[in-house]
Amino acid sequence: VGAGAAGSRFVCMVSDFFYPNMGGVESHVYQLSQCLIERGHKVLVVTHAYGHRKGVRYLTNGLKVYYLPLKVMYNQSTATTLFHSLPLLRDIFVRERVTVVHAHSSFSAMAHDALFHAKTMGLRTVFTDHSLFGFADVSSVLTNKLLTVSLCDTNHIICVSYTSKENTVLRAALDPRIVSVIPNAVDPTDFTPDPSKRVDGTITIVVVSRLVYRKGIDLLSGIIPELCQKYPELHFLVGGEGPKRIILEEVRERYQLHDRVRLLGALEHQDVRNVLVQGHIFLNTSLTEAFCMAIVEAASCGLQVVSTKVGGIPEVLPENLIILCEPSVKSLCDGLEKAIAQLRSGTLPSPETVHNKVKTFYTWRNVAERTEKVYDRVSNEVVLPMDERLDRLMSHCGPVTGYIFALFAVLNFLFLAFLRWMTPDSIIDVAIDATGPKGAWTKQCFGGKKGGVKEELPRS
Structure with a gap:
């Protein structure tokens, strides 16, 4: 699957934290998405449902948001069994012709799920870490182990400060060369x-x-x-x-x-x-x-x-x-x-x-330009085949955790194969592009007005 225009990407932002919830991660995802749309990329956001806000909505400039019906477990983060989200995410990735999956926040279970499924599907992956963690308490130990598994075969990682980079590299045992520092910004x-x-x-x-x-x-x-x-x-x-x-x-x-x-x-x-x-x-x-x-x-x-x-x-x-x-x-x-x-x-x-x-x-346009360079870099990288991915998990994540998640990766691959047999990619409808400077469909549907939230129009 290729990008629409020369140099453009089809980017899927994934996080449990997005509007109408308020916070730094939510603002970061929204502002970055808007600036990437201005630069000619197709961008969509995937998050979980917030109250009555479910299904597909459109925000400013045709930014498409999927509010998925997933159960919230704690602090606006979804519960995860790792496999239950694959059918929904796979359908979105195929329907939207996604080429780069960009996950946000160590606290987001949906972000980790999306990275895991995207790698199984052979998509490029980027992760932005917005938080600092310790190393001593039980919560930090478990989160850091999950992060090690999630990031060991992720194409590139972004941190919002040099202190955050040092913290993430130590927590997840990463090669510093695949970690970039791109700060937040303010309009x-x-x-x-x-x-x-x-x-x-x-x-x-x-x-x-x-x-x-x-x-x-x-x-x-x-x-x-x-x-x-x-x-x-x-x-x-x-x-x-x-x-x-x-x-x-x-x-x-x-x-x-x-x-x-x-x-x-x-x-x-x-x-x-x-x-x-x-x-x-x-x-x-x-x-x-x-x-x-x-x-x-x-x-x-x-x-x-x-x-x-x-x-x-x-x-x-x-x-x-x-x-x-x-x-x-x-x-x-x-x-x-x-x-x-x-x-x-x-x-x-x-x-x-x-x-x-x-x-x-700090400006969001500068953040978008630097993030775009990360996308360019990962787009030229080779996605690890399944055998190399299993070797990476087993060698990098420890003798117990590595083998457990290697088994999960195999089961995920088999589940994906079953879904492709049941519903081949070729029969999944391709979504109409509604973002970017050529979003004529957005103007046609919304009367050229920017702002506000719209329900997706039914397809004929």
């Missing part, structure tokens, strides 16, 4: 400063984060009462939802800070900028982070950033735009007090100056 037109939204006579610290342990909400619960007692003009604006919200509510209740600590709950992506521009300082308390797009969005809105010095965060912004702290209440309080002192003395650069600097650092 600067979506995150512009507006100092008029700030309340005079107050200093507002903004936190936009999922309220979970990994984001350091326990640290935030110690920072709020200490600084509010010291600075009467200080206010906190917290956007996000999660199980740790109750801790912040307890702190607010215990110290009677209802008028100074606002908990906004879950935010839609289009509302994040409206929250950021109300603040003077952005606080990030994460305990682990591969990149952290939130601090780039905040800096683009002109806020002074104070953040924990963990993971890939020190690589993201220059020293004059961020105050780095150790992940402790005392260190973060010291960093915030430094930012407050700079704010009071007027030594901080203007929001417009900061925005003009940040918008040159």
Whole structure:
């Protein structure tokens, strides 16, 4: 199966995490897909159903999204038996003439399933790792072993920071030469400063984060009462939802800070900028982070950033735009007090100056160009035949895990052969291309309008 136009690819993005769920992976997949469409590639997204959002939908520029009826197990990730998703994914890959399967996130079971099935079908595979993991606890050991199996015969791996690359190479025992670093990005037109939204006579610290342990909400619960007692003009604006919200509510209740600590709950992506521009300082308390797009969005809105010095965060912004702290209440309080002192003395650069600097650092078009080079590279590589793939699994993944997954690979191959016998590739309808600059069918069906979500039109 070849690409449509010269140099173009038929790319399938696969992840459990996509809109309407909100987060860094979701935004990354969407923005990257849009830029690849602009560059003439056909791109589709495969994820699981979210509530009533099932079947096939179309987003901006004809981006086609398959919401598959797969059972969610935990934290928006699907349950997996490895084989149950093969009939659906195989039908999509054939119908859409996919040439490159690009999976996202170590936490996504669907991403690992898609990589496994794509290799069985002889397709090129790319994986983007968005997270950092440890090596000691049971959860990390099991995840790292799964990652070793999943990536040992994947054509190329992308990490969002050099710290993330080092972590992934160690976790999955990879050859560093097949791992590239391509950072996340921010659309600067979506995150512009507006100092008029700030309340005079107050200093507002903004936190936009999922309220979970990994984001350091326990640290935030110690920072709020200490600084509010010291600075009467200080206010906190917290956007996000999660199980740790109750801790912040307890702190607010215990110290009677209802008028100074606002908990906004879950935010839609289009509302994040409206929250950021109300603040003077952005606080990030994460305990682990591969990149952290939130601090780039905040800096683009002109806020002074104070953040924990963990993971890939020190690589993201220059020293004059961020105050780095150790992940402790005392260190973060010291960093915030430094930012407050700079704010009071007027030594901080203007929001417009900061925005003009940040918008040159990371752009999605640059990310798309670099990702395109990865696709070009893997398209020239030979897909491992089954015997070599089995040898790779058994030699690379250990005497027990390697042989178990080699058996799974053989069973998967036999299941695929059975599906091809039952429903040959030749009788699966080829989908009409609705993306890219020549998406005339999109214009015909949608009246040339961009944006919004559409159901797939029935085929005649």
